[in-house]
Amino acid sequence: MALAALSLTTAITGCSSPAVAGDNVIVTRPTAQITRVTVTNEASFNEPWAMAFLPGSTFALITEKAGKLKFWRPGRPVQDVRGVPTVAYGGQGGFGDVVAAPDYATSRMIYLSWVEASADGRVGAVVGRARIAFPAAGPRLEGLQVIWRQGPKAEGEGHFSHRIAFSPDGQYLFISSGDRQMFTPAQDLKVTLGKIVRLLPDGTPAPGNPFAGRVGRNRQIWSYGHRNALGLAFDNQGQLWDLEHGPAGGDELNLVRPGKNYGWPLVSNGDHYDGRAIPRHATRPDLVAPAISWNPVIAPGDLLFYKGNLFPGWRGHAICAGLGSGGLVRVATAGSDGAERGREIERIGLDNRIRAVDEGPDGALYVLEDGGNGRLRKIVPAPAGN
Numbered sequence: 147m148a149l150a151a152l153s154l155t156t157a158i159t160g161c162s163s164p165a166v167a168g169d170n171v172i173v174t175r176p177t178a179q180i181t182r183v184t185v186t187n188e189a190s191f192n193e194p195w196a197m198a199f200l201p202g203s204t205f206a207l208i209t210e211k212a213g214k215l216k217f218w219r220p221g222r223p224v225q226d227v228r229g230v231p232t233v234a235y236g237g238q239g240g241f242g243d244v245v246a247a248p249d250y251a252t253s254r255m256i257y258l259s260w261v262e263a264s265a266d267g268r269v270g271a272v273v274g275r276a277r278i279a280f281p282a283a284g285p286r287l288e289g290l291q292v293i294w295r296q297g298p299k300a301e302g303e304g305h306f307s308h309r310i311a312f313s314p315d316g317q318y319l320f321i322s323s324g325d326r327q328m329f330t331p332a333q334d335l336k337v338t339l340g341k342i343v344r345l346l347p348d349g350t351p352a353p354g355n356p357f358a359g360r361v362g363r364n365r366q367i368w369s370y371g372h373r374n375a376l377g378l379a380f381d382n383q384g385q386l387w388d389l390e391h392g393p394a395g396g397d398e399l400n401l402v403r404p405g406k407n408y409g410w411p412l413v414s415n416g417d418h419y420d421g422r423a424i425p426r427h428a429t430r431p432d433l434v435a436p437a438i439s440w441n442p443v444i445a446p447g448d449l450l451f452y453k454g455n456l457f458p459g460w461r462g463h464a465i466c467a468g469l470g471s472g473g474l475v476r477v478a479t480a481g482s483d484g485a486e487r488g489r490e491i492e493r494i495g496l497d498n499r500i501r502a503v504d505e506g507p508d509g510a511l512y513v514l515e516d517g518g519n520g521r522l523r524k525i526v527p528a529p530a531g532n
Contacts, residue, residue: 171438172415173490176471180492181457182528189224189522191216194514196243196448197504197522201250204507207278208514208522209258211240217285218522229287231274234263237303242271247347248316254278256287257319259308262295270299271308273321273349293349297338300326309378309448311386318352319345320368322375322388329411332371335363340410342375342388342402344368356405371408371433372400377449381479382462387437389449389466392416393424397443398436399464399477401486409433415441437479438488445470447501447516454509456526463491467500469516474503474525496523 193211197218200207207227208216212235215227233240239261247255254277263269276290296306305324312319325332325340332340335357343366344352357363377389377399386402396416400408413433414424427435447467452460466475473496478489499516506512511525 171436171488173438173440174442176475177490177492179494181460181476181494183494183525184528185496186524186526187521188220188512188524189218190519191224191514191522192518192520193240193516194501194520194522195241196502197512197514198244198246198256199504199506201246206504206512207244207256209241209244211235213241213260215241215244215258215287225284227278227285227287229276229290231258231260231262231290233260234269235261239269239303239306242306242308243310245310245312247275248312257310259310259321261306261308262292264299268299268301269303270326271296271306271323273308273310273319275347294321294343294345296323300328300339302327305374307372307375307390309376311378311380312347313386314380314384317346319347319349320378320386321345322372322378322390324374325372325410332373332410333407333412335367335370338364338366340370340372341367342369342372342378342386344404368404369402369406369408371406371410371412373410373414377446377466379449379451379464381451381464382453387449387451387464387479389446389464391446392439392441392443394419394421395441395443396424397440397446399438399449399466399479399488400434400436401479403434406434407432409435415439416443436488437486438477438490443470444468444475445499447499448503450503450505452505452511454505456509457511464488465503465511467503467513468493469499469501472497473500474511474513494525 195209195211197208205219213233215230217225242259257275259273273294274292276287304327307322307324309322323338323341351365358365375388375390393416396414413427413430447469464477474494476491501516502514515521
């Protein structure tokens with residue numbers, strides 16, 4: 147296990163240059179790093195995608211995109227978890243998210259997302275749950291059951307999203323469902339592509355969802371008009387946010403509200419990859435504009451809201467993992483019934499694509515690098531005077 151420590155000082159220069167248009171705050175230049183941190187390399191994984199600390203422990207589960215679930219303990223060998231599902235691996239598809247159930251202390255239940263293929267070769271994301279056991283032979287999943295399927299399945303290997311978040315009260319399960327690179331399904335209320343869905347923990351649609359009981363509307367839907375949301379998290383006030391990829395420009399951080407339309411593909415603060423223009427958010431005040439967007443993009447990987455004490459000045463801020471930005475982007479958010487605003491505060495440069503970020507039980511941040519031999523790295527404040 148590599149334990150080389152690296153003290154990082156300001157790694158990204160430049161200043162924030164937000165342009166404001168209507169309800170949009172668009173960051174056009176990165177902020178400088180202002181927090182001095184120490185980074186320790188803890189372990190390496192093959193295409194890691196997500197991690198989750200098991201409540202009441204310093205241990206974590208880590209998914210590898212090709213289909214393995216790993217059990218990591220500080221200073222000890224990494225173990226494979228047995229009983230994992232078969233995944234459809236390729237492109238952006240494979241093993242996805244992992245979270246512990248709100249009642250993990252008594253149920254030992256975990257939730258997982260992955261991509262499965264149908265007999266005709268079409269693919270789609272699923273979410274399942276299982277109990278995790280720790281017999282002498284090594285950790286294993288028991289009673290794995292699929293509780294949700296993204297629909298409809300489609301050709302192609304992109305934009306599954308399949309991030310998972312539980313509401314702070316543990317009553318509701320939220321899942322991000324990407325548009326599968328097909329654009330228009332994000333506006334189609336009969337399907338779950340391009341949506342955030344709200345379910346009960348057993349996977350059934352949650353009572354009180356905004357389109358329940360309406361003909362031709364999918365009762366799972368919580369919000370719609372999303373592209374590819376790879377971040378999904380609740381802030382310290384119990385509000386749900388998503389972090390999603392724009393096209394060529396226009397990555398977004400959104401406060402997610404029930405029944406609201408977030409505009410994709412009708413509007414964006416970016417354009418199509420072939421150069422065709424997309425109307426900007428400011429042209430459609432009837433659609434929800436992002437709290438903040440980025441152009442150039444940060445290419446988001448994951449999202450959390452910091453709750454710990456190790457970085458007291460960060461408490462309540464959004465921590466965005468950046469694939470394209472090569473580090474973490476810290477954003478302060480403010481919301482009201484009228485509008486939401488985000489302010490980029492700093493970027494922590496890590497010199498690699500960052501796929502996932504999680505907060506450890508001691509308040510340290512843990513990040514997973516993207517790709518083969520992706521490192522698990524622990525981030526703490528640098529000692530005073532260094």
